[in-house]
Amino acid sequence: MKNIILVSDMMDNEYPLPDFFDKEKIATPNFDEEIDSAITNYLTNLNNKEISSITLPVNLSQNFLELSGIRVGHHIRLTKELKYRKVPLIFYGSLELETLAKISPLSSILFTPNVYYVNISRYSFEDIVKYINAISLSLNDFDFNKYLDFVRIEPPANYQSHHSVDNEIALIEWSKYLRCDNQIVEVKENLKNGLYFKYHSVLNPVESPETGTQFEITEKGNILLIDDEWEKGWKDFYNYFFHYSGQIWLDTLSIDFKSLSQTEIIQEAKNKIETFKPDVILLDLRLCDIDFEDELPSNKLTGIQILDIVKNINKGIQVIITTASNKVWNFEAAKKYGANGYIIKSGISNIKEDIKNLKTLIEEGLKRSSFLKIINQKLKAAIQCWDNYKIHQRRNLTDQMHDTLWHANLKLQIKDFLNNAFDTINNDEIQERFTISILLLYRVIEMLNEFFIVEEGTYFKKDISYKFDIDDQPVPRISFNTGNYNIETLSKGKTLSTKEKAYAIYHKYKNVTPKDLFKMINNLTEYRNKVAIHPDKRFKEESLEYLFENKFDDFKRIIVNHFNAVMNYVNSFN
Template sequence: MKKIILIDDNKSNQREIYGATFVDNEEYEDCLVHKEHLNENSDFSFLDDAACVLLHDSFEDYVDGKYVSGSQMARARINDKIKDKIPYVVFSDGHSIIGDWNPSERNVVRSIKKSEFYRNLKGFLDAYRESSHIDLRLIAYGSDYEKRELVILLQKVFDELKNVNDKEILTFSFIDADLLERFFKKVKHVSSLTYVKLCDSINAGKLTVGKFKAYINSLASHAIKYTTLVPKQNILLLGNELSQERMSGMNNVSFKSLNTFELGEKGEKEMFDNISSYIPSNVDAIIIDVDSTKTPDACLSYALAIRLSLHEKKTAALAPIIFMSSLTPEIFKNSPYSTLLQTKGISFESPLYTPTAVELIEPLTIKDYRPFFLDLIKVKPNSTEGRHSIANQWGADVLSRIVLGADTDNALIKQARQSLYFKYVLALTLSEDVISSLLSKEGTSEEIGRLMTINAAGKKILLIDDEADKGWSDVLKQMLNGSTFKTIKEQAADYSSLSEEAQDEIESGNYDLIFLDLRMNGVQEEGKVRPEDFSGMKILKSIKELNKGTQVIMFTASNKAWNMKALMDAGADGYYIKESPEFVFSNSYSVNNANELSQCIIRCLNNGYLRDVYLKVKKIKELISDSSLYGERTEEILSSIDIAYDLLAKSGNRNEYKAYSYLQLFLAIEEYVKLPSVIDSSDTGLYLYNGEKRYRILKDRVTTKSGVSYDSKISMVNGHYCIKNDKYTNRFFDTNFLVSAVLIYKFSQDNSAAMGWTKIYKARNEKAAHPKSSNVSVNDFDRILNFMMYFFDKKNNKWRNPNQAFPDIKLEDQLKMLQDKYK
């Protein structure tokens, strides 16, 4: 089998956009060869035995690993090579959507729009693979080429008569007889006798131009129906009274007046309100009479608004749309949405041809919605606000749809949803599966993938965002069900730029969670790149300096990895990427993004206790520093406490981190009671120091098989140490005994249960000592921190009477003991 040769540089990867990945996937390697890199020095022998050549009109030379702009020497050589010997097709973005094919030149399609070419290519290749026959009508018109040929012939007949008054008598000086004969050959249900009679009537001067047009239009309509095209049952005509007269011969047509809409935000809102009430959900085709309005551009905008109303109008948004006008499409050439005319399911027709076109034009399909509509248009925002502001509005709407559904009470979100730009970006996020699911649902559509709201009863939440009113405040408040929610809406370059009221709110509000926007200074920050330069980053650092445990989730439109890392390094407890319309995210991404925010919020609310933990840690560190309790080891102990906090803050669901954190805090207590300046041991016993005096807690050391035994002033009773003479036997002085001695003598406590010490020691041994299976609780941390604040605060010192300890050994007795020891 000879090969079909496709020559297309595919520089913008348009084949993927147009759904023609089968070319690059080599699905047709038995009958198709595609060439992308050619220049004048290439070997063109592959053309010698080609069945057909498909040539991109703008194909450029590929030299030294790149395309040379404007250079088409290879294109010229291909032309010379094939001439008229090989069937060929020329396609380009700048060509007409209808292929230029003529029976007199059956082996040539001189121009066809690139999107249409790739849409028809698969059927063309399938037919060639099956029959080994080249039929370029399949490229020019697609699989329904017979209908399309008929319609094009009809249009050519009308074109010849477009400058002739309908009341004039028709003669063959106005129309090409050969063209008319070709038309009748395509109308298969009409006999050749009918054609002869028509010619006789023309030659006899018995037929006006208007009656002739109506007659052949009727023939074409019947012919198209005869070729199994399904008639449209519900056709909507938008225009004025003249529009009704023009279409008076059509069946199944309902009429509504076409309003005049302004361009811009106000007009778009009115447009969508109008579509909501005007366009029925069961409409099969829509005719817009462009001549009935003084603003043709608004007709394009209106049609675009219909196409983008998938959520509201469902299948009606895919219905064929015909622009009817006695003028030419040139009236739209300066419109920002003129490319809509090149999309599938849209047509521009004269009034006489409109009835036929209505039957011929097929609705847009779900599969074609992206490649043959969305990818061929571009909608820009109307807003004069900066990119940051637009992104805020869009991001809030996306989150609102996922969390709260389609309904919203926020006026700004409602307004934004009534804009072409937001409808366009929303459509871009939808996959074929989502659109299919959306169109199959009854009633008012809701976004796919709703999330549950979060139970935040009793929690205090603060949002700091200069554009909180864009919808963020409303959606977050409803997302956090039962919370006390406040907002700071100010522009600020850093923390000091916030108002005094805002700073007071942050510092004294005792919030369980703070949402903070990365860009708090409006358009002034649009040129900034470095994370540390953003206002939100500076405010974050200030908040964390006040209290490291304050839970802060950063909101940012940036998805740059280094920004995320910088935020987390600065102390952020999470982040949410505000989805920007500039970077179209799929619906599934949006749902996952919202779900991650939800999980982050829950995690932060669970970690709200860290705020109080940090204040207590800060107080403990101050007490240790101010009193120099540890002397030269002070910095070491302070560092140990910092490590304890950091481990706890990062623990999440990792129990071993909590265990290690608890052990670090316990270590600070343990190291304190081991300081010689606090408790010291010698041959004469164990002593507790209060600076000027010492308290003898143990005496009369005796070595036994089980360890060392002392006479002790404190003894274990019912699980707690208290003052009671007894024996203390152990291999070493354990922390429980030492801390209990300090509690009883330094703080005059009755027993070691004071300030929860017994429970603290028990938690250390039974929970923290086994990190992998640990379940150290928030209450455990609260207890040990409260204990440390009490234990290290010299204001709580209340020394007992020394007489409640053993009498200290006299100096002369100590000297004698030393002499005896070193004899």
Template sequence: MKTIKFISKDRKGLVEAIPGDYITLPEDSNEINSYIYPNEINNEIYYIIEVSPDNINPLNFNGVKIGLQLYFKHLQENKLNFCIQFIGFESKADFFLDCEYALFLKCPNVSYLQINLDFKINLPSEIGCVNKQEATDLLKKINIKPASSYKTHHSISNEWAISRWSKYLGLKTSIDSEIEKSLYFQYLKTIYQIHEVEQKNNFLISEGHLLLIDDEEAKGWNDFFKKLKLSTSKLKIESIGSDFKKEVSKNDVIARCENKIKEFKPQTIILDLRLHDSDFEEENPTELTGFKMLKIIKEEINPGIQVILFTASNKVWNYQALKAIGFDGWITKESPELSIDPNYTQKVIRELKVQIDFCQKRASFLIEISDEIIKLKELIKKNNLFESEKDETRKKFFSNFNITFDLLEKATQSKDFEKYFNYAYLQLFLCIEEFLVFKNIYEYGDKCYLNHNVKVAVKIGDKKWGSAIKYIEGNRNTPSYFIYQTDNENNRLNPKQTDFKMSCILIFFFNQENSKFLDWPNIRDVRNQKAAHPEKSIVEEKEIFQLIKFLKYIFNSKNIQVPSKDGLKNDITL
């Protein structure tokens, strides 16, 4: 049996006759780890510890804190053959009144002996094994609190997660030693029976820009995310938030974040909810600075930017509710109670990696789509063709664009939602169909006109029309199209069809020789043969962009020209 004595230097004589190692109590009880571990932990140990080594303040029970640290260490490492004998000048009753950790004496193999005239320590012949479950249950009854620097559970979880996740990547942080020395963190580690983190590699493989917005980024998060990517990766990572705790307002925090986003242009943002000190007092979640920032990102900057909620909150989040308010994913920072699962650290980091890689790829598409939709809206605003009472026409187009974006967001969620690419294509194509119903664009009747004065079709019999353009039959390799050729008779022609209308617009308004301009025949066929049949095939991203490019051209008033080609003559007879 090994005996170790911890006692203040001026009372060494009290137990110097007892064989064993004498260690002077450090002024800082957190330094105890450097005194005996790890070499002595494998032996049966009998600890003799003076409860109050501080002569100036005898109620400063540093010895008890040391005893707790030792007890935690033994339980964590399953070295259960040990005993702690506290000694002090106070009676046991006074000790219970004065020491905030007095309930520690209820734990197995812990006892107290008052120093008096009859003081004598009788070493046991053997040390019984501590019942770990009983010890853990009794430790939970001790009122061990976090240091006053930890204002909330958020702060505790944040540092706990930084430490464990960094260890997973083999990264040392400035808070590691603080956590190792902290009585509270060691208490949590013990009662939750948390295992040490095993170092592994799990790297990001995506490209682009990733932005972390977190008021604790300088404590280790910035280093963690940079370590998370491959050294050869083209992913660029930056962070903001370390100065948010200074005397700045919520509006200042939001303005700084907004400027950083516009400057850095990230595809994905890792966003903490509580970015300002006042957020910790806020009960309404929509008033949190992070929520306000989310709204600005999605409504004012670009809704295609992916935002992953990065929270230390232990609130149970509902996935659908998070999606409804605009988050594209979420990761909960690992708190001590989550670390009960020995695989949690690995699982949550793997999930973080998967979400970031997925969001980076998804954002590249959605951000570009959003930018293109903004350009389309601007073209429609400037085009006088869309003037109407209360601007209803423009509002209808804008609504179509917004629905299209929502459908594409859903389409990019997973393979299960790919059919929404088809729905989005149909929604965009609807803009062409609505464009063609304007009477100042195309007017249908027995005589059909463009812009009220260019006659492009005339009815000459039952289901028989004469037209100013000629239909060219397609084949397996080439889709059908129209060319400019007046005085054509065609009993297959239908001037109501979108293809005929759009071909007339391209040939006359945009002065093309045929309707193959901007690949219109392919756009038409994707709509009819692909988009309308999601059970058979899925519209591709490039086909969405092809349609948008077409819409941008025809909605641009600068591209519309005075027709230089003649339509049908009034006195034509076919």
């Protein structure tokens, strides 16, 4: 068994050493981000020696404040692969123990079991030899938990918060699961060798998850990654994540986040979204320095502001928040601003479930965006068209108070019902969201009919008649059979259905009878009458809810056509 003493190359001959020690030279460490790797490699090379004690100075360089020797001591304790990690450590230096404790929190190791400090200005190395011979060198009595109780190691200075730490831990653990960690060597080495990460892994032990198999996402679409850590490995991870998904096009907001202001980052993100036209966005919440301020409200986070912009561009774009933040108020803010999923990047959670949830959210996001983006784009155009339409003053006031209020509110009501119809199909928490959205859409047609067509008489007396409010001209019946349209004068007492009124209004304002549009209105009417108003049929084979789960292509075609029917009808007034 050897009693090792570590000496740096620049301090090799500073003190004469007794033969009792086996001297091991350690290169004077440069105190930069590589110091932990250098220390780890050095200590690993000592693993083939039978060591009973290690004596070392509190500092190995000329900069005393670095306390690099004490840092080596922590590495010895925290490096699981070292056979000698529990041996007694004897530190020597020229300052009082209390002074060392004030210089750095790392000095807390001096107060832990099996660690001793000798003030070399009062004692000699011969005294240290006597001291080592007098103490017990048994490793069985070493209590590692007491070491952990005394010490606290902070993240490296270049890490703004635990956000960055958790980011890297999640990255390596997720990459291990998919067996692509060899593609992020820098992060892998950092986690293996970094003092803080060793400390973190001891405090938060993670069982190595079973490695997963590579998978294929069968949906297709554009996916955009917005993450300030994209260069540290997240871009490589997602490239591998989608490696076997041939219909996925992945792009990254490849900017230098650290050099840009929050305003500049948001503008760069907006430009990228508008040009790349993503279907799904993987969005981090904290993207610049200001996001790490303790008092910053959640709605001022860069990621939340970008989320808000995304939903203003197109609500159908699916946004999955991928963040190391587990703060409930950030989750609530993301949900409020329209996030479609929330994944916490953590290396201490169930990695298998994290990856499974990520895959599911992306698949569902691509599926949803394939129809929601189309609908929302046309919805915005229809609402813009309706905003530009100068609605006429209603001429036939059957109920003056009611009609006056109706006239004032119709513009808002049409927009509200259109927006509510979209928000309903976009809300997974509503079980019958598709059918309910059809009822909201159909109410738009009904409201327009009620405003532009005046009904006189009663159904009971069979003297019902219809005229256009704008000019008091009679409303014709427009019907079609085998693709041919017939326009006929309506006899008094004969009634018009909702769809027939819509046909007549469209023909009145456009002077055309578009076959495709009228067919879509007819199909919408049939669904409303045969399924939507019958609760017992809403999950049967003919329902949109059933088609969404079992015949998605049919669902997508039908739901888009139903929305198009109403939006094209609204467009007819401009």
